[in-house]
Amino acid sequence: MIAKLQRVLLVLWIAALAGTLVAWPLEWIPGYAAVTLVAALLVGHGFVLAGEFMAMHWTNQRDTAPRAGLRDVVAAWWQESLHAPKVFFWRQPLRHxxxxxxxxxxxxxxxxxxxxxxxxxxxxxxxxxxxxLTHARIPFIAVDLAPAFGSIDAYAPVIDAAIVRMRKVTGHPPIVVAHSMGGLAVRRWWIDRAPDDLHHLITLGSPHHGTRLATLGTTQNAQQMRVGSDWLHELQAAEQPATRARVTCVYSHCDNIVFPASTATLSGTRTVHLPGTPHVAMVDHPVAWNLLQEQLRMAPAHPGASDPAPCSRTAP
Known part of the structure; x- marks a missing residue:
């Protein structure tokens, strides 16, 4: 569903841009209007991101996480302005x-x-x-969560099916890497399972305690991600404390979607801070990949072996 929706949006964007470029020399629309529209279509996402980064920077001033300097924020905005179109205009609509x-x-x-x-x-x-992962011959399953704008609770069966399927292939509990809301979906699945049903969970920019940006969302899953939501309180109350030792939370003080920054951390887990890293680009940060490789190297060859104790660090 998301791929189709993003393809529709991409086609509309291309049509609007092409129509403006045709209408401009033919003087079907005034020159100033054409320039404004072309600029909005090409760099408008940068202005939207700028609003997110300003809200993030202001909110994080009162947070317990490390503070980002203005130079860090500007650099992160530029990085996300270049990175997000590759994900939302290429990978997801056309290469999913x-x-x-x-x-x-x-x-x-x-x-x-x-x-x-x-x-x-x-x-x-x-x-x-x-x-x-394919070239390394490491078994993997990448899920598509559905319904796209429904309850986070509804994603548990999708995750369960993937994990059961993987265990049948390898004979071991898998490692799960989850980005953003995906981390909440895995935590929701985990409350109905034993702690050792996963070897380890790595969350990248997941709003474990919600995000202020979700106040703008109207969908059910966005409302569940609001800071202080009843759903988040119920999730935390239902969780088994033993699962926290099997979680690594990766977060950033320049995350333009999940802020305040500390909301992407959980007590009792290992936390890794990625300075100056925006939300979508966090997925492609080398530290995120290295954390997975670390878990693959450390994975015990027999069930029941203990995991490393939680710790915190800041990535370079």
Missing amino acids: GMWKDHLPAGAPSARGVVLVHGYFCNRGLWNPWLSR
């Missing part, structure tokens, strides 16, 4: 099915990987990861 789930027989990895995307995204978000 490029890499199929990889479940090779006799794969050398003792663990499989399940990848879970976030809000208004699909599995195409993970394409660079899927390429590397």
Whole structure:
């Protein structure tokens, strides 16, 4: 559904741009109006992102997370302005099915990987990861969460099916990497399962305690991600404390979607701070990939082995 919707939006954007470029020399519209419209179509997303970054920077001034300097914020805005179109105009609408789930027989990895995307995204978000995992012959499943704008609770069966399927292939609980809302979806699935049903969960910019930006959302899952929502309180109350030792929370003081920054962390987990890294670009940060490789190397060859103790660090 998301891929189709994003393709429709992409076609409308191309049509508007092409129509303006044709109408301009033919003087069907005034020159100043054509220039304004072309500029809005080409760089309008940068202005929207600028609003997000300003709100983020102002909100984070009163947060307990490390503070970002103005130079960090500007650099993160520029990075996201270049990175987000690649994801929302290319990977997700046009290349979401490029890499199929990889479940090779006799794969050398003792663990499989399940990848879970976030809000208004699909599995195409993970394409660079899927390429590397395929070439490394590491088993993986990348899910598509549906319904796109329904309750986060509804995603549990999708995640469960992927994890059950992976366990049948590898014989071991998998590692899950989840971006943004995907981290909440996995936590929701986990409350009905044993702590050791996952080897480890890595969340990238997940709004574990909500995000102020969700106050602008009207969909059910956006409302659930509001800071202080009843849904988040119920999730935390239902969780098993033992699961926290199996979680790594990656967050950033320049996350333009999840802020205040500390809302992307959870007590009792390992936390990794990525300075100057915006929300979508966090997926492609080398530290995120390295954390997965670390877990793959550390994965025990037998069930029941203990995981490393939680710790915190800041990535370079």
